[in-house]
Amino acid sequence: MVNLNVNIAGLKLKNPVTTASGTFGFGEEFEDFIDLNKLGGIFVKGLTLYNREGNDYPRMAETPSGMLNAVGLQNKGIDYFINTIYPKIKKWDTQIFPNINGSVVEDYIAVAEKLNDVEGIEGLELNISCPNVKEGGMAFGVSCPSAIAVTKAVREVYDKTIIVKLSPNVTDITEIAKGVEGAGADGVSLINTLLGMAIDANTRKPILSTITGGLSGPAIKPVAIRMVWQVYNAVKIPIVGIGGIMNATDAIEFMLAGSTAIQVGTANFIDPQISVKIVDGLEDYCTQNRITEISDLIGGMIS
Amino acid sequence: MVNLNVNIAGLKLKNPVTTASGTFGFGEEFEDFIDLNKLGGIFVKGLTLYNREGNDYPRMAETPSGMLNAVGLQNKGIDYFINTIYPKIKKWDTQIFPNINGSVVEDYIAVAEKLNDVEGIEGLELNISCPNVKEGGMAFGVSCPSAIAVTKAVREVYDKTIIVKLSPNVTDITEIAKGVEGAGADGVSLINTLLGMAIDANTRKPILSTITGGLSGPAIKPVAIRMVWQVYNAVKIPIVGIGGIMNATDAIEFMLAGSTAIQVGTANFIDPQISVKIVDGLEDYCTQNRITEISDLIGGMIS
Amino acid sequence: MKRIQDFNVISYTWLNDDNYIITLGSETDIECVEPGNFAEIKVPNSPDVFLRRPISILDVDHQNNTIKFYIKAIGKGTRQLGNLDINSSLNIVYPLGNSFSVIKKKRALIVGGGSGIAPFILLASKLKDENTEVTFLIGGRTSGDVFLTDEFGRYGEVLVTTEDGSLGEKGMVTQHSVFSRTMDFDLIYTCGPDPMMKAVANIASEKGIDCEASLENMMACGIGACLCCVTPTIRGNECVCTEGPVFNSKDLVW
Amino acid sequence: MKRIQDFNVISYTWLNDDNYIITLGSETDIECVEPGNFAEIKVPNSPDVFLRRPISILDVDHQNNTIKFYIKAIGKGTRQLGNLDINSSLNIVYPLGNSFSVIKKKRALIVGGGSGIAPFILLASKLKDENTEVTFLIGGRTSGDVFLTDEFGRYGEVLVTTEDGSLGEKGMVTQHSVFSRTMDFDLIYTCGPDPMMKAVANIASEKGIDCEASLENMMACGIGACLCCVTPTIRGNECVCTEGPVFNSKDLVW
Ligand SMILES: Cc1cc2nc3c(=O)[nH]c(=O)nc-3n(C[C@H](O)[C@H](O)[C@H](O)COP(=O)(O)OP(=O)(O)OC[C@H]3O[C@@H](n4cnc5c(N)ncnc54)[C@H](O)[C@@H]3O)c2cc1C
Ligand SMILES: Cc1cc2nc3c(=O)[nH]c(=O)nc-3n(C[C@H](O)[C@H](O)[C@H](O)COP(=O)(O)OP(=O)(O)OC[C@H]3O[C@@H](n4cnc5c(N)ncnc54)[C@H](O)[C@@H]3O)c2cc1C
């Protein structure tokens, strides 16, 4: 028997496998393919205070072992989520984490305040790393003072678990991680997408309407694992590892590097059942390696 | 007839296709496969003042659409290059660019001084972005003041073309690019490898002896193109674009984003003839698109 | 219900160098498919192709558990899909997207070009079941670009235009004489290159006829999870993979 | 001269579930190959395999323009190489690396295990040409891991050890009784798992016999350009792909 439970600052996940914001809709989209009760958690699509139309199309480009996206936080606003979507998805026996975004600190505060009162939602992901919006977004996550400021502001109004999602587009991610730890974050999730770009040599135009976009998928895995390992050695709060996880072996690597839990992102597009397959794969790995507590793997790299 | 010539701060290349430092040895290794006279230039293996043994093995890990390396600037020192290697390779009708490295500014100065007197070598690549050495290396390239300091110091002793090779592991590459431009660089080359890491889930050990290493190959292409485009919009000096170029189409994309010339790196391992195939491919593209001067493509993205 | 299912390649029919029909079989039942639905196909053995590829469902045979796609090889994925070994396995997610309205006992015009003709076999057969009379108008650059006319002929009159006049009337589809006749169609369906669909939608709107267009877009997930495939509509950005691919042309902002 | 060349898959011979010999043919001449040389093979149709894979050359036939490799499927690349269609094309860069010393009119012991036996067919045939007498010592975990003994038998005596005693003597290769006999060999060649080669090299050095070991390493280029494949030697780090794969065990720091 393997105990797959992990613990993010007191918040228990039945297993380390969650799904990444923006790649799993609100979970419903996957109902036909998997039993959502089997997931450790779901980080839902990025939310903002008000309705957002997102960016113009084209929003997507395929790249070697990855993709660029420029969705730009299209969503119907936090109230719609709380009143219309959450009631439909709360039936699942898994942790639902809203991913919150803002152009200014006040937006984050307003969204967090509203979520604080929602029963059943035990934590949120504070996204300070979206590369696809003109205002706010990644700007918060690439400067230490602003990352600290927004974390502090949300901490003041939100009583439950705060996971701050970090941007990889920085010189030293440990500095930002330490900053948000000091500002009251209960955990950090990393990495968001790398800022990238694609050009069509035939039309000579950028492929994305926004010119640059966010790179995800296995292409970024080595960068993500490096950053998880660096942050693991710099902070005490738990880490949710993200970036190109395609199978259970990848998930194990992220845990060994220091992740308490992991998020499956782009892989959901290639195999809508992959998240649950990874849960099963983790259990198999533990059984084969006679590991009874999966949490023993966290930061377990032998170096 | 297509004119493939390009010009880096007065230094003429017969075509934009050069090979990336550390991926093409000193050129000789490819003599059996291609006619080296067909290349625009060769950026030779990273050189230091004295002999360096480099890092322990394993130094390499395959990753999705890419690889990690941790060579660590193994080389026999600048004197050996000047006295023993250069005399053998100078026969080729192509530009040879030494790639120079140091742990402290004085090392760079000493190496540059020695190269200043070598007839036939018209320029050097100042590497301030090697992620695989403990001292110096990338440290110079991730801080603006130190990037400026080393560029200024080398500028003072070196009369010919200086191309500064930038690190992508920074929050804002344009800041560094502008800094080295102001410090006297004639051009910039980018990107060097992204800092990455790989773990073996079976042994639970890092794959590289140095734990982290440099990520190269098509996986990093979207990041590289984005940075070339950002730097193109920030500086006036020419850019040598690098990162995951596998074919002529990729090279065109880099030129459209703002590269005057390009370097082919990891692709040389997969096809030792690829550099020359890219020269031919560029010519074909120009012919098909009725472009008579390839330099018209530089920064030619329509946005 | 949407499903992920393994199939085997049963056969290819090559229509010319670039256009083919691939028939896949499965051990298990095939889901019910509506006309206009598509599938997300995983391209096997292709180092360059990372994401699935959206392809309309041409036809299904529930008796023999087979499904067919009509594919035009335009890039690495569609080329590789035409190059698989017979019996090799292929994974598809389907049926995806909404579908064309199937009108009863009316008259319909179906206008298609290129790989846009794929959804119209299923559509025509449903329309026939509902006693709707169908006229097809198929366009191509030359006679070599016009496919499936025999199949369409089983369901109604088939009109053709080619830009070089090598088959049917000369010109673009929208220049076809059918549009100068009394246009007593109740609904126009269109699928093909964007400019063609726009032109058809314009004529439809001029004549006051409803028009349904099936759009393409760059897709990552195909199931409404990523919001990559939006198209602007009068209601805001909507996903082609879930709110589409079929849109009433009145709703589109293009 | 090193060369990049296209080949076709002519045939496979499967020795068991994981071990196979692949024979490739070419329209053009095959380069001269020395025993110990290897090739860098591009694995086709494999989305997971980015770099070439280094594989020793088992044999070449200059009359028929064929080349053979003995491959043990241990991962994604070596598995996929065993799964190609007959006649499909394959690109290889060869011949790479240095080679074993071919001694004349002497006595040689060849010790191999696992896929490390691959270079020894070519070596034995060259040694035979030079009238050197060869004894083979092949080790495996069980009798199912011991391959090519018939082929080796054509060139000399073949001794076998298996860890479970199912074939030949029981134990590790270095426990074989040949090592307790008068060791009148002039040279020992070894290739196989590192621990085996080290143990063999130790015995050789105790007995004062020269020993050549062929090493493996993670390789990117295979031609000395990247410096990824180094092994520590008494002269410093040296590339296994160019200064090796064959090293005199005295020079190795392991
Ligand atoms: C709902 C839907 C149904 C479709 N039905 C069919 C069908 O039945 N038969 C058929 O042959 N094709 C169909 N397509 C188009 C098909 O998906 C694309 O041709 C295919 O994805 C191209 O993949 P590739 O790897 O061959 O091309 P790539 O090598 O990826 O690209 C080649 C070129 O095509 C462009 N392109 C790639 N994908 C798309 C896309 N989805 N939309 C527009 N342009 C694209 C690229 O920008 C590039 O210029 C459909 C598309 C959609 C969205
Ligand atoms: C000079 C040389 C000659 C060789 N000759 C032969 C031969 O004749 N026959 C044969 O079957 N094999 C030979 N090998 C080994 C062969 O190259 C590896 O088995 C192969 O590269 C593994 O690729 P893969 O994709 O199957 O494994 P992967 O899926 O890439 O990896 C599977 C496991 O093997 C390890 N591994 C991968 N490559 C190597 C390597 N080059 N060295 C050591 N460990 C590795 C990985 O770390 C991993 O744990 C030789 C290697 C070298 C360097």
Ligand SMILES: Cc1cc2nc3c(=O)[nH]c(=O)nc-3n(C[C@H](O)[C@H](O)[C@H](O)COP(=O)(O)O)c2cc1C
């Ligand atoms: C289409 C798409 C949309 C995304 N939207 C969001 C978002 O709204 N909020 C967020 O924090 N991250 C978003 N991300 C980033 C992912 O959550 C994740 O951090 C990233 O994709 C890396 O993981 P992966 O490589 O497994 O996909 C998005 C990613 C993709 C591909």
Ligand SMILES: Cc1cc2nc3c(=O)[nH]c(=O)nc-3n(C[C@H](O)[C@H](O)[C@H](O)COP(=O)(O)O)c2cc1C
């Ligand atoms: C094995 C290896 C060794 C390298 N050594 C050097 C070096 O010595 N100096 C340097 O500036 N860059 C070095 N690089 C970086 C390349 O020159 C290039 O910037 C990088 O690989 C990205 O290009 P690519 O994706 O085309 O390989 C090395 C890269 C590789 C893969």
Ligand code: FES
């Ligand atoms: S392709 Fe993902 S939402 Fe349509």
Ligand code: FES
């Ligand atoms: S593999 Fe590149 S030097 Fe040996």
